[in-house]
Amino acid sequence: MALPDAEQLCRALAESIRPGLHPDTALVGIHTGGVWVAERLHATLGLKTPLGSIDVAFYRDDFNRSGLHPQLKKSDIPFDVEDRPIVIVDDVLYTGRTIRAAMNEIFDYGRPARIDLAVLVDRGGRELPVCPRWSAHELALPPAQNLQLERSGAGILTLRLIDA
Amino acid sequence: MRNPQLNSHGELQHLLTIEGLPREILTAILDTAAPFTEVAEREVKKLPLLRGKSVFNLFFENSTRTRTTFEIAAKRLSADVINLNISTSSTAKGETLLDTVDNLCAMQADMFVVRHASSGAPFLMARHLAAMGLDHIHVINAGDGRHAHPTQGLLDMYTIRHYKKDFTRLAVAIVGDLLHSRVARSQIQALATLGVPEIRVIGPKTLMPTDIDRMGVRVFHDMRAGLRDVDVVMMLRLQNERMQGALLPSPQEFFKYYGLTAEKLACARPDAIVMHPGPMNRGVEIDSAVADGPNAVILPQVTFGIAVRMAVMSMLAGS
Numbered sequence: 001m002a003l004p005d006a007e008q009l010c011r012a013l014a015e016s017i018r019p020g021l022h023p024d025t026a027l028v029g030i031h032t033g034g035v036w037v038a039e040r041l042h043a044t045l046g047l048k049t050p051l052g053s054i055d056v057a058f059y060r061d062d063f064n065r066s067g068l069h070p071q072l073k074k075s076d077i078p079f080d081v082e083d084r085p086i087v088i089v090d091d092v093l094y095t096g097r098t099i100r101a102a103m104n105e106i107f108d109y110g111r112p113a114r115i116d117l118a119v120l121v122d123r124g125g126r127e128l129p130v131c132p133r134w135s136a137h138e139l140a141l142p143p144a145q146n147l148q149l150e151r152s153g154a155g156i157l158t159l160r161l162i163d164a
Numbered sequence: 165m166r167n168p169q170l171n172s173h174g175e176l177q178h179l180l181t182i183e184g185l186p187r188e189i190l191t192a193i194l195d196t197a198a199p200f201t202e203v204a205e206r207e208v209k210k211l212p213l214l215r216g217k218s219v220f221n222l223f224f225e226n227s228t229r230t231r232t233t234f235e236i237a238a239k240r241l242s243a244d245v246i247n248l249n250i251s252t253s254s255t256a257k258g259e260t261l262l263d264t265v266d267n268l269c270a271m272q273a274d275m276f277v278v279r280h281a282s283s284g285a286p287f288l289m290a291r292h293l294a295a296m297g298l299d300h301i302h303v304i305n306a307g308d309g310r311h312a313h314p315t316q317g318l319l320d321m322y323t324i325r326h327y328k329k330d331f332t333r334l335a336v337a338i339v340g341d342l343l344h345s346r347v348a349r350s351q352i353q354a355l356a357t358l359g360v361p362e363i364r365v366i367g368p369k370t371l372m373p374t375d376i377d378r379m380g381v382r383v384f385h386d387m388r389a390g391l392r393d394v395d396v397v398m399m400l401r402l403q404n405e406r407m408q409g410a411l412l413p414s415p416q417e418f419f420k421y422y423g424l425t426a427e428k429l430a431c432a433r434p435d436a437i438v439m440h441p442g443p444m445n446r447g448v449e450i451d452s453a454v455a456d457g458p459n460a461v462i463l464p465q466v467t468f469g470i471a472v473r474m475a476v477m478s479m480l481a482g483s
Contacts, residue, residue: 067482108208
């Protein structure tokens with residue numbers, strides 16, 4: 001299957017987000033792929049609010065089944081969440097459970113004015129009522145396959161299909 | 165035989181001692197603790213990892229700081245924490261340790277944090293739980309007799325790594341009452357496992373275990389010689405409550421030879437950090453000028469201790 005070019009999707013995503021931005025809007029990328037996309041968007045959109053990043057491992061609903069993954073990242077929210085419009089950024093949207101965990105985590109920093117969701121690829125298969133406001137590409141995939149964003153040594157983003 | 169602390173997947177099932185734990189597990193605990201330090205800066209200082217779990221603090225020996233930091237750690241993970249005041253409980257009426265454990269298991273305990281004056285009490289509990297087939301219940305040793313205090317050892321390692329980054333080029337001195345100290349034993353095992361090449365112990369002969377050099381440490385009775393060019397000074401508390409007979413002439417004399425003063429600290433490297441597990445005896449082990457001075461990292465140790473205990477509890481609960 002031919003996959004779209006991730007760099008091109010980042011540019012398209014930035015342009016679709018641009019009209020919906022507020023001067024105070026902050027981006028929050030989800031580790032790890034979502035942070036890479038958020039970094040691209042942050043630069044392209046020239047946002048003033050520093051970029052936030054979160055690792056949702058502490059909020060996942062499958063902790064009792066699978067425990068903590070070994071490479072935890074520090075969450076970093078370098079702005080005041082209270083009354084601020086926030087855009088959660090992720091690479092691939094699937095079940096929606098990660099987004100639920102991310103929203104729970106953001107609320108522990110304060111009460112945002114609103115939260116929107118921007119994703120590079122929506123692969124369908126939702127298990128929760130989560131809908132992105134912006135998605136650069138839609139691609140229906142069977143559960144046996146995973147779509148993964150990768151970053152080369154030179155910093156180039158590419159999408160790769162792997163068997164789950 | 166399998167290490168009784170690990171499950172069949174090689175994951176941490178109980179934390180009883182540092183001894184015998186591979187470097188990968190110690191490093192995993194320190195790595196996991198790092199993101200927990202950030203939780204203290206949030207408006208809501210709570211994570212949902214232990215929601216619905218019951219953590220029982222069983223302190224058969226007095227402790228304020230350790231019990232409190234375990235309690236804060238468990239509460240920040242959203243667990244229900246039950247503190248058992250042992251001196252007024254059934255133990256005082258003659259109940260055995262294992263009967264107490266059985267009763268608390270019947271109350272759906274998920275985790276025990278235990279401090280006991282007898283070395284090995286947490287091992288006994290872990291073995292009993294295994295024999296009962298209660299593999300989902302975890303035990304954390306919060307100090308047993310003169311044996312081990314693993315979370316203190318781990319938080320000390322976290323502190324050292326925070327300030328010094330690389331364990332493999334450090335000289336570390338542990339000073340004071342080595343004889344009665346479970347903290348020192350856990351520190352030495354952790355330092356050795358993490359690859360610290362030079363571990364020194366400093367103290368009077370009366371407070372030094374006779375075979376301690378078998379743990380791979382260099383023994384000094386002259387504090388200035390022992391502190392020469394070290395990167396880390398770990399002070400121990402003088403355990404007056406554990407001493408029987410005249411091991412020391414007087415606290416004043418101990419301070420003269422083994423109390424950490426600015427003048428003695430000058431023998432160490434200028435950027436050496438000074439640590440103490442608390443509670444401090446000012447003017448006995450450590451001079452106030454040093455305890456409150458620029459090299460001291462004693463209060464950061466306490467803060468890091470909460471993150472390390474959160475990491476341990478999360479890893480056990482997720483195993």
